[in-house]
Amino acid sequence: MHAFYLREAARSFRQHRGLAYTAIVSLTAALTLSGVLLLLTHNARVTLRLIGDRREMVVYLKDEVPSSQRDVLIGRLTDLYGAVTYVSKEQAWQEFGRQLGDPSLLEAVDDNPLPGSLRVKLKPELLNPAAMEQAANQISQFPEVDEVRYGQEWVRRLDQVGAILVKGTLAVGATVALAIIFILYNTLRLTVLARRPQVEIMSRLGATDRFIATPFVLEAMFEAALSAFLALALIFGLQQVMAARVVGLVFIPPATALAFVGTAIACAWLAAMLALSRVLRAVGP
Amino acid sequence: MITFERVTKRYGERLALDDLSWHMDEGEAVVFLGPNGSGKTSILRLVTHEIQPTSGVATVGTFRSGRLSRGHRALLRRTLGIVYEDFRLLNDRTVFENVALAVRIAGRFAEANVAPRVQFALEEVGLLSKRDAFPTELSAGEKQRAAIARAIVNRPAVILADEPTGALEERSAAEVIALLKRIHGEGAALLVVTTRAEVAIALSTRVLHLAQGRLESAASPAGAAPTGRVR
Numbered sequence: 001m002h003a004f005y006l007r008e009a010a011r012s013f014r015q016h017r018g019l020a021y022t023a024i025v026s027l028t029a030a031l032t033l034s035g036v037l038l039l040l041t042h043n044a045r046v047t048l049r050l051i052g053d054r055r056e057m058v059v060y061l062k063d064e065v066p067s068s069q070r071d072v073l074i075g076r077l078t079d080l081y082g083a084v085t086y087v088s089k090e091q092a093w094q095e096f097g098r099q100l101g102d103p104s105l106l107e108a109v110d111d112n113p114l115p116g117s118l119r120v121k122l123k124p125e126l127l128n129p130a131a132m133e134q135a136a137n138q139i140s141q142f143p144e145v146d147e148v149r150y151g152q153e154w155v156r157r158l159d160q161v162g163a164i165l166v167k168g169t170l171a172v173g174a175t176v177a178l179a180i181i182f183i184l185y186n187t188l189r190l191t192v193l194a195r196r197p198q199v200e201i202m203s204r205l206g207a208t209d210r211f212i213a214t215p216f217v218l219e220a221m222f223e224a225a226l227s228a229f230l231a232l233a234l235i236f237g238l239q240q241v242m243a244a245r246v247v248g249l250v251f252i253p254p255a256t257a258l259a260f261v262g263t264a265i266a267c268a269w270l271a272a273m274l275a276l277s278r279v280l281r282a283v284g285p
Numbered sequence: 286m287i288t289f290e291r292v293t294k295r296y297g298e299r300l301a302l303d304d305l306s307w308h309m310d311e312g313e314a315v316v317f318l319g320p321n322g323s324g325k326t327s328i329l330r331l332v333t334h335e336i337q338p339t340s341g342v343a344t345v346g347t348f349r350s351g352r353l354s355r356g357h358r359a360l361l362r363r364t365l366g367i368v369y370e371d372f373r374l375l376n377d378r379t380v381f382e383n384v385a386l387a388v389r390i391a392g393r394f395a396e397a398n399v400a401p402r403v404q405f406a407l408e409e410v411g412l413l414s415k416r417d418a419f420p421t422e423l424s425a426g427e428k429q430r431a432a433i434a435r436a437i438v439n440r441p442a443v444i445l446a447d448e449p450t451g452a453l454e455e456r457s458a459a460e461v462i463a464l465l466k467r468i469h470g471e472g473a474a475l476l477v478v479t480t481r482a483e484v485a486i487a488l489s490t491r492v493l494h495l496a497q498g499r500l501e502s503a504a505s506p507a508g509a510a511p512t513g514r515v516r
Contacts, residue, residue, distance in 0.1 A: 201373050206362030207390045
């Protein structure tokens with residue numbers, strides 16, 4: 001019986017090629033649009049994650065902290081917040097000289113005013129504004145600590161950009177999902193109406209709605225799947241062209257691509273169920 | 286089997302059936318004879334639940350008129366075999382596929398049994414040699430025989446025929462009537478509506494005369510007008 005439904009779907013596709021091709025072109029366009037955004041969002045998130053992974057906290061130490069006390073502090077910070085690197089006053093001075101570009105400029109300064117510091121590469125679960133603020137407050141309570149800096153504003157903005165990208169992708173995704181449903185809903189209505197005599201005859205022979213609808217549902221799902229694969233191929237081509245110009249641009253991961261196709265098929269199924277539940281009532285005697 | 290109790294059917298202002306009561310038993314054959322517009326097709330449409338009575342009750346087997354679900358309506362139709370004047374074959378399928386469709390719709394048989402059943406039905410109506418032909422390649426008589434094969438392939442308890450010879454020339458009409466008689470002889474109940482008195486006579490069964498939606502009289506075949514259409 002499953003083979004019968006597939007044959008019926010193929011028959012309907014062949015007989016209404018014009019409608020089917022129109023639907024596939026429209027769906028491919030809509031899916032490509034959302035796929036391009038998905039590609040850009042994915043790459044933006046990859047970049048954000050890379051930047052985010054580099055987020056660290058600088059803990060400035062008081063000058064008078066003895067090395068034994070400092071080692072205890074390093075041990076505690078490592079346990080609680082992440083990997084700690086000690087930068088001595090001298091190292092900080094040298095680094096500053098390098099950043100200035102001309103170390104001779106510092107020769108005029110008698111004394112090294114820079115404090116020793118601990119650079120804490122935070123654990124992944126602490127890489128969000130709230131957790132970072134809380135960690136900074138806690139660390140600043142240690143008696144050995146003079147000041148804690150982590151680029152509070154910068155972290156907050158980075159987080160906001162990430163959130164906006166997610167919301168944008170969801171909004172465009174939802175819009176495209178609605179577009180898919182709208183396109184297939186109308187295509188299926190037209191297909192069923194074009195096959196009205198056949199549907200009426202089947203209904204008179206005692207066919208259930210499910211029997212009549214299944215080939216149309218399969219046809220819609222096939223069209224959506226084909227359109228999604230075509231859209232992915234177009235997006236892949238675009239990514240390859242852009243990757244030659246933009247370093248590090250990557251294609252969306254296989255799991256996301258599969259979810260993309262799956263979502264398109266699910267939207268097609270929903271559109272088919274909505275359209276057929278209405279149109280079969282209108283057409284069937 | 287089929288019972289109408291004081292069934293009235295109106296289409297807006299137009300009265301199609303007026304307080305009609307009748308009954309047919311299992312295996313019986315009944316012919317409704319009447320002119321165009323007398324309500325014959327409304328009777329068939331009430332039996333198949335395409336329409337509902339304005340008042341009264343139409344019962345087919347265990348299905349009573351009223352608000353049958355679409356699923357139950359489909360189930361009812363699967364217990365019937367229907368033959369239409371205009372054949373209602375699917376032109377994009379072969380004769381074999383048209384008949385096989387009814388078997389698949391019935392959903393009672395495994396895929397392996399579809400072909401043998403269709404073959405048997407086509408043999409019964411003498412159309413096996415045309416199994417791969419499309420309806421557009423058949424004569425009117427052959428189309429009607431294909432439609433009859435589709436109606437009998439699931440061995441329904443009742444065969445409904447709406448003007449089964451209406452589109453056929455004399456010889457094909459005689460063949461179709463002979464076929465219907467044979468099917469009835471094998472045990473199926475037969476409900477035929479026609480404007481042609483000779484169909485009623487040829488079927489030699491109970492004839493109900495219908496005029497303006499009312500039964501005029503119940504008659505034996507001899508009571509039917511001898512020839513020609515009832516106008």
